[in-house]
Amino acid sequence: MISAYDALVGFSSLGIRILGYVFLRWIPGHPFPPLIIALFATYAGLTLGGISQSVVKSRQRHARDPGSARENAVRPGPLRSTTSKDGGSSRILRTMLSGIPHSSCRAASTITILVNILISVMVVDLTWSPTWFYPSHDLAFARLGFVSHDSVKILVREPQSAVPSVAMSYRLLPDVLPDDPSRGWTLVETTTSLNVANDFTAAFTINSLLPDTSYQYNTTNQFSGTFKTGPAPGQYPSNSDSFTFLHSSCIVPNFPYVPFRHHLSFPGFAYLSELLPSLNAKFMLFLGDFIYVDVPRRFGNDRETYRREYRQVYASPDWPSVSSPSTLNTSLPWIHVYDDHEIANDWDKNETGVYPSAADPFTHYQASVNPPVVRPNVSYFSFTQGPASFFLMDTRRYRTPFDGTDGKWTNESLPLDERKSMLGPQQRDDFLVWLSRKEPAGVKWKIVVSSIPFTKNWRFGSEDTWAGYLGERQVLLQSMWTSSRDNGYGVIVLSGDRHEFAATKFPPPRTGEDQDMWPEDVAVHEFSASPLSMFYLPVRTYRQEDDEDVMLKYLPDGNSKFGAVSIGRDGGVDYKLYIDGKQAWEYRVELPKRGAERSWKFW
Incomplete structure (x- = not known):
């Protein structure tokens, strides 16, 4: 019968191994590190105590029988000699699997103890090393934000006191209009506002640019890059038959965990970087969870804690490969919305609590170079480029807190501004105005950007989504x-x-009093893709249960997922999903018939 000592040692050892594997390979959740450390402390204490007790007993036995001690010195390992070969093999196997050391299996005991030590060290490494070793206070970089048909926004960070100001200049690329006298460098502006209040960042804007044209920028703190303006609203890129952009969300460094890999490495960036040359994308729409302030552990609620998380992403050795890759002749603009992990998990507390601390770095690092806000002092954005108009929702700041319901508006007497809302009254009104707005000729699609799924088919944690x-x-x-x-x-x-992919179709009703209000071809389509570099779980949570949300495709597996949206000159949208660096699915959405007819008449 197993002793209480062996039971406790075995339990703590198995706990270290099972929880360690889950934490390092499946989900780096914040409850795991303290549990694993507590289990290791228990395991280490019991193991050391057992070894010490064994040594004491051995010395006492040898003191009582000196002859036995001399015999043992000549013939070590007396327990092995009385154990059959098969019994010894099974004991070694039990020791290795259970983590319970045994005096007759010294090599196996040493190895099994080292396994638990290594797992615990790796858990500590993944959890604390980025914070300990990469505060990234000295990070200096520049990146492209929103690039329209006639302007560009560029973020610069420069913390060195030896650089009190930064100036930016731009010019046409030398191979563009080489005989044009205006292709020399033009000074945009000089900023002296780099200080701790903005974490040493500044947003530059260059206006009055030509559409669909390549430029070069240069800063006095030794950063330079190239960019290409977008096509004018309603137009297409001059060198392509389609207008393409990317979308994804959710990144955490060095996950799944690999020992000795850089602590700030993002494996998903490598997949994206390899595919960028063939995609010809105009920009990346990043739909939130750019940082995980609470994964694997929250280290504070103050402004600096949140700022450090952003600095670490931009300090990653992999960031240049997806922002200014050497394989492209232009940089890739990134446009952002935030989701819950930029604040706190499943955030629904509006502007209270940690929100001001969380909003500070998002404002400086992301929103400052985003597309224009819809109105002053809001955090949702809108722009039109090429054949599409975009509305980037804020699904966190204005929502009604969780109330345990599905949020259906059953009480018609309740004023609209008092009903449960994801967007809040003002954002909802602005969104509806945008939806009904006539766009410039040639614009064919309205693209709605929501950080959380629009479908109700995800059955786990659905109260946090539009469900x-x-x-x-x-x-x-x-x-x-x-x-x-x-x-x-x-x-x-x-x-x-x-952290899964699903494509969902929302057809207009075919029964009831509204069945004749809308034709079938006005169905809305949703493509939900994540993570770009994070975990997925082997648990299926997406399920269609009615005809309102129709499943087109569900692909949950993969640590890296992103979608490429291409709008062709014929008006159709070709959607391609990439999982772990390979195309996994493709789908085409046709323009509604009236839209196609209107485009035909125009052209």
Whole structure:
């Protein structure tokens, strides 16, 4: 019968190994590190105590029988000599698997103890090393933000006191209009506002640019890069038959964990970097969870804690490969919205608590070079480029807190501004105005960017998604169908958050009093893709249960997922999903018939 000592040692050892594997390879959740460390402390204490007790007993036995001690010195390992070969093999196997050391299996005992030590060290390494060794206070870099058809926004960080100011200049690339006298360097502006208040960042804007044209920028702190302006609204890139952009969300460094890999490395960036030359993408739409302030552990609630997380991403050795890759002749602009992990998990507390600390670095590092806000002092954005108009929602700051319901608007007497809402009254009104707005000729699609899934088919944690706000969702869907019916625009929703991929179709109702209000081809399509570099779980949580949210494709596996959206000159959208560096799925969405007819008449 197993002793209490062996039971405790075996339990703590198995706990270290099972939880360690889950933490290092499946999900780096914040409850795991303290549990694993507590288990290791228990294991180490019991093991050391057992070894000490064994040594004491051995000495006492040898003191009572000196002859036995001399015999043991000549013939070591007396227990081995009395153990059969098969019994010894099984004991070695039990020792290796259970983690329980045994005096007759010294080599196996040493190895099994080392295994538990190594697992615990790796857990500590993944959890604390980035914070200990990479505060990244000295990070200096420049990156592209929003690039329109006639302007560009560029973020610069320079913390060195020896550089009190930074100036930016730009010019046409030398091979563009080589005989044009205006292709020399033009000074944009000089900033002296780099200080601790903005974490030594500055946002530069260059205006009055030519559409679909390549430029070069240069800063006085030795950063330079190239960019290409987008096509004018309603137009296409001059060198392509399609307008392409990317989307994804969710990144955590060095996960799944690999020993000796750089602590700030993002494996998913390598997949993206390899594919960028063939994608010809105009920009990346990053749909939130750019940082995980609470994964694997939260180290504070102050502004500096949040700032450090952003600095670490931009300090990653892999960041240049997806922002200014050497394989491209231009840099890739990144456009951002935030989600919960930039604040706290499943955030629904508006602007209270840690929100001001979380909003500070997002404002400086992301929003300052984002597309224009819809109105002053809000955190949702809109822009039009090429054949598409975009609305980037804020699904965290304005939402009604969780109330345990699905958010259906069943009480018609309740004022609209008092009903459960994801967007809040002002953002909802702005969104509906954008949906109904007539766009410049040639614009064919309305692209809705939501950090969390629009579908209700994800059955785990659904209250955090639009599944908990179905009343407002229905209003938005009806407005989307109406925009397609009346104006001919196709509507696509892009989302992330779930660490899985799913494509969902939202057809107009075919029964009931509204069945004749919208034609079938105005159906809205959602593509939800994540993570770009993070975990996925072998648990299936997406399930269709009615005809309102129709599953087109569900692909949950893969640590790196992103989508490429291409709008062709014929008006159709070709969507390609990439998982771990390989194309996994492709789908085409046609423009609503009235939109196609309107485009035909125009052309």
